[in-house]
Amino acid sequence: MKIHSIALAALLAALPSLALAQGAHGGHSGHSAPAQAADTPATQAYRQANDKMHRDMAITFSGDADIDFVRGMIPHHQGAIDMAKVALQYAKDEQVRKWATDVIREQEREIAEMQAWLKKRGAL
Numbered sequence: 001m002k003i004h005s006i007a008l009a010a011l012l013a014a015l016p017s018l019a020l021a022q023g024a025h026g027g028h029s030g031h032s033a034p035a036q037a038a039d040t041p042a043t044q045a046y047r048q049a050n051d052k053m054h055r056d057m058a059i060t061f062s063g064d065a066d067i068d069f070v071r072g073m074i075p076h077h078q079g080a081i082d083m084a085k086v087a088l089q090y091a092k093d094e095q096v097r098k099w100a101t102d103v104i105r106e107q108e109r110e111i112a113e114m115q116a117w118l119k120k121r122g123a124l
Helices: 002-024 041-057 067-092 094-120
Strands: none
Touching: 041 067, 067 094
């Protein structure tokens, strides 16, 4: 029983460090990982697109679930377009380039539809 108590105490003592380490690596929280010395121009461009998308997604909520969803998705889709443009600039694989082209076409179409929807409701 004493061994279990010691192991539990060690685990509990490590939790704050684990939480800090997890927070430092971001995720989809709106914070990019710190820039690294080996960042390529493509990586830097992806980071910029990601940071812009997260800033622009920080909308003022209206309380209307439909409007808030559409307002938040427009910058999310724009972020996908921006990333696809980076891929077209730097990617070499033809399948990746095709996906990037498809993303741009489809996300631009959806953004236009969403903007028209918001305009129709006086929410643009």
